[in-house]
Structures are given as structure tokens and as C-alpha cells.
Amino acid sequence: MPDLRVVEPRRPRHCAECHQGPYARLLMESDTPRCLDCADLGHLVYLPRGNTALTRRAAEYSTLCAVVVRLNRNRGRYERQGILVEEEALARAEEACLADEESRARRRTRDAQRRTNEDVAFTQALATEISRLYPSCPPERAQEIASHASLRGSGRVGRSAAGRALHEETTTAAVRASVRHVDTPYDELLMSGTPRNAARAIVASAIEQVLTSWRTSAPNSVPTT
Template sequence: MQPVTKLERRVMTAAEQALSRQRHVSPLDVLTGLGWIPAGRVTDWRQARAPHLEAVAAVSADRLADALEIFHRWVGSRDLRPGEVEYLAATRDRRPLRFTATGEPGRERAYRTHWMPADLPEPHRERLTARQSKPPDLVVVQALTSFTCTGCGRTDAGLLMMEDAGPHCLDCVDLGHLVFLPAGDAALTRRARKASRLSAVVVRFSGTRRRNERQGLLVEEAAVEQAERECLSDEEARARRRERDRERRAVADERFQAELAEHIGRLFPGCPPRRAAEISLHTGTRGSGRVGRSAAGRALDPDAVTRAVIASIRHADTAYDELLMAGVPREEARQRIRADIDRVLHRWRS
């Protein structure tokens, strides 16, 4: 029996995680799970700013083929059923997206095929396939600087849509009649989008986070008016539901933080219980973005829990913060206090 290679382990792990998380798995899930195709570059490809998926990959086409061969061997060892999914671009023409430079039909079909458990009920399977084949949202960008429309030549500083030839103003892409609905009211946004025959997501690039962030929607004015009437009619009921949801989340958070503190105590029996509780409260706060709220943290993965403990030690038990305030670069500051962290970890593990 041949030993399992490192790449085989990584591919199988990415496939298992995707299947467990969403009840289906595709080649794209595996390649993004490997980190070979960053999420931001997938967005570029989906918005037709790249000729094919291979063009945005961090590895060669041969390396991608190796991973997909391993993936299909893994599929053959599982009780999975295939379903072919349409991949359409987030452009007005909804053109089919290409995966490979050659466009060879067999390889393209292999990329489009998603795999689902054989025991999945047929209605569930059909819903999954329909949802995966749904065309992506049209995307409109809030310009950070003025731009010249490729269609009409007019200089503008408002909203634009990127197409093959370059930036286009909304009038040139037939979206000029839509109105902007800012993000913030989930019910209003959901209802306006449902009522609007045409809509587009508005994003703006964040220089600090290095990514596009959603700002709101473009929808028909009549759809906004209809959504506002619907929201006014059931405002009290939605307020009561929000309060019930808030209470339920608070109970779930408290339970999770208690489990996390208990897990810290098992991994680090020398850690004072009060400190373990403080760490779990800090890292397990909903919406904090800290390691305790990551998928691994919520699963109480030992590595994730250890990272949370190390982060606490770094700030509370070393001179790390003082070094940063003194202008020491972050990596150098971490190197200086590494021995201090190791000493505390050794004591807590005892």
C-alpha cells in the first residue's frame, strides 16, 4: 500500500471539510481550501475580470490537475452522486465562465460537477443544484476617484460597473434608473430585493482591509416603496422576534464560553480558573473576529484554543504591548517575548 503524500492529505482534508460544512463538494471548494485560489481572485474570475480560473491560481495548471486527480480518486472512495452546475459570470450577459485555458470539454465538465451524498433526498438535491446554479449578483462599484466611462466618454465620480472594455457609468449599462438603498436594515433590503425585477450589489474597496465591502443595493424605486410599507406593517412582530433571537444568542454564547473555559482548563491545568474564564470571554465574544469565533475555535480545536491562550499571555504576561508602543516592529517584538510565552505555557501545562 502506497503511503499517503502530503498533497493527498491536504486535498482529502479540504474535501471532507467542504462536504461536512455544506453537504456538497466541488473542485473549486478543494482548490480554495488548499489556498491555491484566493477568495479575492475567485471574485475577479466570477466577475469576468479573468479569462479563466487557471489564470488566477497561485500554482500551475499541472499542479491543479494533480490536485483534481486526487480529488476524483477520493470521490470514487465515497458514496457520492454527481450533479452538474452552471457557472455564470456576474455580468449583464451572464456568460458561462471558463475554468481552463484550453477549454477542453471534459475538463470543463469535471470542474462544473458537484458531488453530494447518495442518501440526500431528491428534493434537497434539486434545491442544492438550483441554488448553486443561480447567477451571481450584478456588482456595481463606488468609485474612489473619478473615472472616464468607456461607453460614453463622460468623466464621473459615482458608481461604475466593470466590463471587458473598462469602467462604464450606470446609464451605459442600463442601471441608471435604479435607486441606491444603503445597507443596515436587513428586512428592508431583503424585501426590496425580492420586489425588484433588476438589482445590483454596491461595493466599495477598503484600503485598510484590502477587499471590497458591501455598501447596499441598487433596486427599483417602486420596490423600495413596497418594502417600506411591508416593514411598517409588521414592525412590532419583527422587534419581538429580534429580542427573542438576542436572548437565544446570549444563552448560546454563555454556554460556549463556559465550554471553552473548561477546555482551556483541560489543556492547561495550571491556568487559574479565573484567567481561563477571562480568555474564553475575550476570544469567544460573538462578532469579535477572534480565534474563538473561528470555525476551528467553535469546534474547540486544540490548536485554535492554544492560539487563544498564547494571545492572552502575549498581551497580559509579557512586555509585548510596551514594545509596540516603543515602535518595535511586530515580528521583532514577538521574537523578543517568545521565551516569556514559553515559560508561562510550560507552567500552565504542568
């Protein structure tokens, strides 16, 4: 990341050196705002974030560059908005990206297929583990629970490190969550204004009844010798 940092103030400010402005972007030096021209950055062009390959190459090709940030008050930190680079470097980066766009598109397709294959395999493994722990759980229900818990990017328990490792505790948590929402009036209690902890306490025994019934071997299972 470039060492130079240009700030986009929440309100445009004037330059402390030339007293011109207000400016949307300023270089802060010892809390002193300077416009890009006074900071010797006026010849640079702005490249907004969004294209990782283009940004990486433009920064690599540019002799001088700066990162542009803006304060996010909710998160209490500065967040990157883009970079300032030399115009020739940006043009060179754009040409390079166009030249290998086809190969990068193929790589993105391969990566997407790989992730899909991994997700299918993991979902099936989770469904198998659910059936092992709860042999009387209907197979289609085990598959439904696994698909829900393992959805990529969902932040659900199945996507945690323990969930991907098929730890019994996290697998049970996924099953319990499904039973809570599907087999009890938990959602209706929440919608009626019942506090979450109180609603959980109300349905706790019903959840345990379902889990206990699922833990027993299926009636048509054949004991192993």
C-alpha cells in the same frame, strides 16, 4: 440579484446617447455610458442599502429593478450601494415592513438572546478546557482568557472554526497569547520600537515557564483512583 447594473462613477459622466449630464448614475452597455432616461430606467426610484427586509421586498415587488454599484479602488471590486425599483413597489414594500415590524423585532430579540446564550455556553466550555489543559492556571484567569478569546466578532483564535471545536492547538494559542501580553514585557518591547518577531523571541522562554507551571496539577488537587 437584478441583472441590470447601474454604476456610480467616481466622477459624474455625460450620457453617450443624449450627450446630457454629467450624471451621478449611469447604465454601462458595452462600456458605453447611458443616463437612466436613455436606458429606460428613469422612472425608477433609488433605495439605498441598509434595510435588508425592505430591499428584498422592494426588489420582489418591482417588475423592473437594477442594482447600483460603485468601484472600491482599495478592494479592486464593485460594491453594492442600493437598488432602483418602481415607486409603487417601494411603497408596497414599506407597507409590508411596517405591518410585520413588531414580529420582526421580536425575532431579532430572540435571535440576540440565542446568540448571547450560545456565547456564554461556549465561553464556559473554553474556560473548562483551559483548566483541563492547564490545571494550575487560576480559575479566574482561565475565565478571563476564555472571555477574551471567544468574543463574538473579534476575529480572535477562539472564534475560528477550530477554536469553537475546542481543538487543543487553538486553545493553547489563546492561552499563550494571554501570557505573552499579561505576564511578559512583550507590549513594552513593542512600544519601545522592538520589531514584533524580535520581541516574541525575547519573551519566548518566559511564556514557556508560565505554561509549564500551569500544566502541572494544582497542589490541592486530589488524585483520582
